[in-house]
Amino acid sequence: MSLPELGTEAPVQARTPTALDLFMFSASSWLLHRIHYDAPFTIEHDGHPGLLIHGPLQGVYLVQTAESWLGESARLRSVSYRHLAPAYLGDTLECGGHVTAADDEGVEMELWARKPDGTVTTTGKARFER
Amino acid sequence: MGIITEEARKWADREYPPFEMHVSATDIAKFAHATGETNPIHFDRAVAQAAGYHDVVAPTLFTYVVRMHASALVPADQLEPDGSPSADVPPLPTKRAMAGETAVEVGERVVAGDVITVEKRLADMYEKEGRSGPLVFVDMEFTFTNQRGELVARETFTRIYR
Numbered sequence: 148m149s150l151p152e153l154g155t156e157a158p159v160q161a162r163t164p165t166a167l168d169l170f171m172f173s174a175s176s177w178l179l180h181r182i183h184y185d186a187p188f189t190i191e192h193d194g195h196p197g198l199l200i201h202g203p204l205q206g207v208y209l210v211q212t213a214e215s216w217l218g219e220s221a222r223l224r225s226v227s228y229r230h231l232a233p234a235y236l237g238d239t240l241e242c243g244g245h246v247t248a249a250d251d252e253g254v255e256m257e258l259w260a261r262k263p264d265g266t267v268t269t270t271g272k273a274r275f276e277r
Numbered sequence: 278m279g280i281i282t283e284e285a286r287k288w289a290d291r292e293y294p295p296f297e298m299h300v301s302a303t304d305i306a307k308f309a310h311a312t313g314e315t316n317p318i319h320f321d322r323a324v325a326q327a328a329g330y331h332d333v334v335a336p337t338l339f340t341y342v343v344r345m346h347a348s349a350l351v352p353a354d355q356l357e358p359d360g361s362p363s364a365d366v367p368p369l370p371t372k373r374a375m376a377g378e379t380a381v382e383v384g385e386r387v388v389a390g391d392v393i394t395v396e397k398r399l400a401d402m403y404e405k406e407g408r409s410g411p412l413v414f415v416d417m418e419f420t421f422t423n424q425r426g427e428l429v430a431r432e433t434f435t436r437i438y439r
Contacts, residue, residue: 162313168311168313171307171310171311172311172312174307174311175304175307175308175310175311175342176308176311176341176342176345176346177342177345177346177349177350178345178349179349179356179360179361179362180359180360180361180374181359181360182359182375188359192359192372192373193359193373194373199375201376202375202376202379203338203341203376203379204311204312206338206341206379207312207336207338207341208312210337210338211312211313211314214337222337222383223337223383224382224383225380225381225382225383226338226379226380226381226383227378227379227380227381228378228379229377229378229379230375230376230377233375
């Protein structure tokens with residue numbers, strides 16, 4: 148399978164994790180931080196308006212956006228991501244990316260998750276190789 | 278005047294005992310469903326075997342599950358009030374924590390039945406002034422290997438305390 152060319156964009160995937168999704172992510176990874184499942188604590192202790200969508204879950208969404216587009220043509224070799232704004236339960240995250248470098252072995256991509264109002268919550272870079 | 282005390286600073290370059298996770302098909306399926314994976318290679322052994330693996334394959338960022346178990350699979354009295362594992366939290370006057378930057382290099386895939394060892398180190402901590410007061414950044418480093426000694430992943434993760 149051929150790899151996408153420089154500048155090509157992955158289709159945007161909208162993700163709206165539910166309270167159940169947040170709980171499953173915490174439970175499956177044994178992440179016990181209360182800001183992802185205990186709303187009164189999150190609001191009163193941490194001063195957030197609601198439960199937070201995990202940073203690492205957004206990292207997974209970024210990688211999935213690229214992986215589902217690239218299919219079997221390439222495999223993740225490295226990824227880095229950071230969080231620019233909080234994302235809360237109820238938020239929709241539009242996840243997308245584009246190819247920033249392409250060579251014989253693979254592609255590099257910039258990836259992002261943003262709210263419908265344009266606020267970018269997480270941004271990342273990844274390399275995929277054949 | 279910083280908020281990282283001498284006592285907290287001693288936590289820099291702190292190494293933790295290695296942790297082993299025996300990865301089951303159940304562990305993989307839980308994480309795959311939690312993240313909305315649809316590829317049957319994560320749930321269906323026959324599909325994974327047809328692709329050349331001896332059992333179901335973990336999603337690429339499954340090493341997150343391994344490192345969280347390494348940190349948080351402790352008796353409840355070894356957790357902070359917010360659920361964070363006490364052994365990861367230096368003595369700081371900050372009360373709240375959030376995720377900073379993550380960087381992962383991916384090596385061999387994780388397959389059900391693997392025993393993954395994670396070596397963990399608190400590499401560094403430093404302070405920056407944020408909009409609402411001082412922020413302390415704590416850099417953690419993780420190296421994951423499988424039962425054959427092959428590199429599965431290297432990860433650096435920064436946790437921010439405010």
